[in-house]
Amino acid sequence: MSLLEVKDLSFAYKNGVQIIERINFTLNKGDCLAIKGPNGSGKTTLAKLLTRILRPTGGHILLEGKDISELTLADIGKKIGYVMQNPERQVFSHTVEEDIAFSLRHRGFKSEEVEKKIDKMLDFFELNRYRKTSPFILSRGEQQRLAIASVLVLEPKILLLDEPTTGLDPLRKKRLELMLRELYYNGTTLIVISHDHKFLSKLFNKELCIENGLMREDML
Numbered sequence: 001m002s003l004l005e006v007k008d009l010s011f012a013y014k015n016g017v018q019i020i021e022r023i024n025f026t027l028n029k030g031d032c033l034a035i036k037g038p039n040g041s042g043k044t045t046l047a048k049l050l051t052r053i054l055r056p057t058g059g060h061i062l063l064e065g066k067d068i069s070e071l072t073l074a075d076i077g078k079k080i081g082y083v084m085q086n087p088e089r090q091v092f093s094h095t096v097e098e099d100i101a102f103s104l105r106h107r108g109f110k111s112e113e114v115e116k117k118i119d120k121m122l123d124f125f126e127l128n129r130y131r132k133t134s135p136f137i138l139s140r141g142e143q144q145r146l147a148i149a150s151v152l153v154l155e156p157k158i159l160l161l162d163e164p165t166t167g168l169d170p171l172r173k174k175r176l177e178l179m180l181r182e183l184y185y186n187g188t189t190l191i192v193i194s195h196d197h198k199f200l201s202k203l204f205n206k207e208l209c210i211e212n213g214l215m216r217e218d219m220l
């Protein structure tokens with residue numbers, strides 16, 4: 001059984017414009033999928049469909065064999081960690097550590113466990129010195145790392161990142177690449193949306209290119 005299976009997926013916003021047209025792809029554990037395509041081609045829309053923020057107008061998305069339309073958002077969230085295109089919208093607590101802790105507490109982890117996991121994430125993402133700082137005064141790159149940390153701490157099977165290199169300098173990009181590589185080696189399945197083809201070419205074993213809502217199948 002595949003981890004994620006997308007079958008004849010179609011989507012139109014209410015204005016009727018068809019954004020996604022009969023897209024098909026399969027993702028197995030350990031895959032690293034790049035989703036490319038020009039601005040406005042439907043990449044973010046696809047991410048929102050995969051996380052059930054939007055509902056397809058046609059076709060199916062199966063997560064470990066189950067149609068996601070039958071799963072709750074919480075069930076999906078446990079399996080797919082989603083870092084949105086604008087990570088600053090994903091930070092919301094008074095302190096950096098609270099942002100990372102929030103969903104852990106929500107899921108009933110004990111305080112000790114929460115502390116351990118926070119420490120690990122703050123170290124890994126080099127955010128330790130901001131522990132008690134408001135996330136709203138961090139730089140974009142730092143907010144990005146925080147958004148990824150807050151999602152990763154839940155240990156999702158699939159990590160979905162939408163345009164993660166936006167606003168990152170070459171050094172930060174390199175670090176992000178190393179971090180993704182490490183996650184990949186540790187068994188996390190990755191989906192990375194980006195128009196930064198140079199960044200993508202370094203990591204991936206599958207790619208999907210969307211243009212005008214259509215997938216270019218020759219790219220797979």
Ligand SMILES: Nc1ncnc2c1ncn2[C@@H]1O[C@H](COP(=O)(O)OP(=O)(O)O)[C@@H](O)[C@H]1O
Nearest residue numbers: 013015019037038039040041042043044045046
């Ligand atoms: N809420 C919405 N309502 C109507 N059209 C939308 C909405 N969000 C995005 N679109 C349109 O859908 C198309 C694809 O957008 P998007 O998925 O954000 O593309 P990408 O992430 O590839 O840049 C664009 O033409 C955009 O204008």
Ligand SMILES: [Mg+2]
Nearest residue numbers: 043044045085
């Ligand atoms: Mg987008």
